Amino acid sequence: MRQAWRVADVRSAEKALMATVPDGTLMQRAAAGLARRCALLLHESGGVYGATVVLLVGSGDNGGDALLAGARLAARGARVLAILLRPEHVHLAGLKTLLDAGGRVIEELPARADLVMDGIVGIGATGGLRPPAAALVKGLPELRGRDGARAPVVAVDVPSGVTVDTGDVPGDAVHADITVTFGCLKPAHVVGPAAALAGHVELVDIGLGATLHAAPAVRVPDASDIAEWWPRPSASSDKYSRGVVGVATGSAQYPGAAVLSVTGAQAGPAGMVRYAGSASREVLRKHPSVVAAERVADAGRVQAWVCGSGLGTDDDARTELRSVLATSLPVLLDADALTLLVGGQHAADLRRDAPLVITPHDGEFKRLAGEAPGPDRMAAALKLASWINAVVLLKGDRTIVATPAGEVWANPTGSSVLATAGSGDVLAGLLGSLLAAGVPAEKAAVMAAYVHGLAGRRAAEDGPVTSADVAEALRPVLADLL
Numbered sequence: 001m002r003q004a005w006r007v008a009d010v011r012s013a014e015k016a017l018m019a020t021v022p023d024g025t026l027m028q029r030a031a032a033g034l035a036r037r038c039a040l041l042l043h044e045s046g047g048v049y050g051a052t053v054v055l056l057v058g059s060g061d062n063g064g065d066a067l068l069a070g071a072r073l074a075a076r077g078a079r080v081l082a083i084l085l086r087p088e089h090v091h092l093a094g095l096k097t098l099l100d101a102g103g104r105v106i107e108e109l110p111a112r113a114d115l116v117m118d119g120i121v122g123i124g125a126t127g128g129l130r131p132p133a134a135a136l137v138k139g140l141p142e143l144r145g146r147d148g149a150r151a152p153v154v155a156v157d158v159p160s161g162v163t164v165d166t167g168d169v170p171g172d173a174v175h176a177d178i179t180v181t182f183g184c185l186k187p188a189h190v191v192g193p194a195a196a197l198a199g200h201v202e203l204v205d206i207g208l209g210a211t212l213h214a215a216p217a218v219r220v221p222d223a224s225d226i227a228e229w230w231p232r233p234s235a236s237s238d239k240y241s242r243g244v245v246g247v248a249t250g251s252a253q254y255p256g257a258a259v260l261s262v263t264g265a266q267a268g269p270a271g272m273v274r275y276a277g278s279a280s281r282e283v284l285r286k287h288p289s290v291v292a293a294e295r296v297a298d299a300g301r302v303q304a305w306v307c308g309s310g311l312g313t314d315d316d317a318r319t320e321l322r323s324v325l326a327t328s329l330p331v332l333l334d335a336d337a338l339t340l341l342v343g344g345q346h347a348a349d350l351r352r353d354a355p356l357v358i359t360p361h362d363g364e365f366k367r368l369a370g371e372a373p374g375p376d377r378m379a380a381a382l383k384l385a386s387w388i389n390a391v392v393l394l395k396g397d398r399t400i401v402a403t404p405a406g407e408v409w410a411n412p413t414g415s416s417v418l419a420t421a422g423s424g425d426v427l428a429g430l431l432g433s434l435l436a437a438g439v440p441a442e443k444a445a446v447m448a449a450y451v452h453g454l455a456g457r458r459a460a461e462d463g464p465v466t467s468a469d470v471a472e473a474l475r476p477v478l479a480d481l482l
């Protein structure tokens with residue numbers, strides 16, 4: 001599991017650490033790690049000696065890091081050229097060190113470069129890039145190196161132009177190949193559109209672990225977490241003890257949603273799937289092991305319910321939703337069930353003790369919360385989670401899971417291929433199966449998003465992806481993972 005911390009918490013940890021070491025130590029540690037990573041990258045295009053390295057240097061310590069790392073590369077024979085965005089506010093000690101090592105200051109981007117270091121702005125950034133920096137950044141994709149390839153961009157700490165605490169990208173921003181960050185990850189490395197601009201993120205240890213005691217702003221699961229948390233049957237398990245998931249989805253008009261959500265549920269750890277709705281024929285044709293009924297009330301015993309995908313929004317659908325919410329079981333609501341919640345007629349039904357998970361996309365989120373998630377998706381998801389006392393899985397390129405207790409997770413496996421009709425139905429079924437198997441709501445949401453994302457990627461290996469392909473890819477993905 002990786003974790004990322006907010007700027008204010010990073011700042012206080014840095015302050016506490018700085019009080020224990022000589023002046024400039026942390027910056028030297030940062031610069032050493034940064035220079036080491038740049039040198040490795042330069043080895044791919046012919047080595048450090050003779051390479052042209054361009055530093056984009058802003059007015060803060062982020063620029064200072066770039067200057068000090070540049071000096072280390074200059075000392076190894078690189079031609080290091082620094083563009084100072086605000087020469088009157090440059091980090092003076094850093095500049096002197098660079099010049100002493102043989103580096104030079106230039107006014108504009110050179111004709112060729114083998115590597116660009118983005119030290120325009122780091123965790124001290126406010127707002128988007130300002131015009132001079134934005135103009136420079138626009139020219140970066142054109143820069144070619146000695147091997148004719150595009151010059152790789154290494155961002156110092158964060159790609160300049162992103163909002164560090166939210167992962168929002170309000171305007172022009174650097175698109176990095178590698179981001180070398182210091183002490184700990186920050187939210188922009190793992191959430192929102194900023195995460196895609198950070199490229200490959202590498203963490204340099206500057207000793208911050210000793211003073212960083214705040215709770216992380218966001219956690220990111222990895223494959224070993226999912227494998228560790230996934231329920232496995234034991235020798236004494238039977239279909240009931242593994243959990244029975246009830247799926248109340250689909251309708252005469254949308255039978256496909258029932259098939260997709262049941263396929264998602266079948267891939268999960270529960271021992272049995274019960275289907276309640278009017279698409280039994282289609283469901284049973286594809287999944288003969290499913291036990292089907294017309295209504296939730298007649299479905300028999302289950303340990304969790306999935307409700308919503310393709311359910312419709314008529315009175316029948318409303319009755320089914322009421323039946324599901326009236327149970328004392330964990331419930332996952334998606335799609336039409338979320339539409340039925342808008343307007344508040346189900347406010348009383350929502351006052352339940354058992355766990356509730358909702359999986360809105362942005363449109364559904366907006367209807368439920370009364371406003372779009374906006375630039376701070378983590379804060380928006382947290383607010384809704386606390387308001388309706390549910391785990392909120394807010395779908396997106398980096399799907400967010402937020403809990404009423406204030407925890408946030410970002411899913412690292414998402415991809416644009418999941419933006420296809422019915423993909424959410426598959427996710428809902430899988431998540432419901434995890435709930436039925438007894439996984440706590442927060443972890444179930446994190447695990448389902450992770451595996452669903454991997455399945456999207458796996459399906460994409462064979463060409464354009466439909467949600468049926470995502471559903472089919474769940475089992476091979478799980479076979480690899482577990």
Ligand SMILES: NC(=O)C1=CN([C@@H]2O[C@H](COP(=O)(O)OP(=O)(O)OC[C@H]3O[C@@H](n4cnc5c(N)ncnc54)[C@H](O)[C@@H]3O)[C@@H](O)[C@H]2O)[C@@H](O)CC1
Nearest residue numbers: 014026027030060061062121122123124125126128130157
């Ligand atoms: N504090 C520490 O202990 C350490 C800090 N380090 C580095 O220091 C950085 C933070 O340094 P600072 O606090 O000086 O902050 P920054 O270097 O991130 O930026 C602050 C400066 O940038 C300007 N600025 C703000 N927003 C801008 C925008 N949108 N466009 C253009 N210019 C903008 C401001 O006028 C301000 O002068 C970190 O990101 C990291 O790179 C590292 O050296 C490790 C140790």
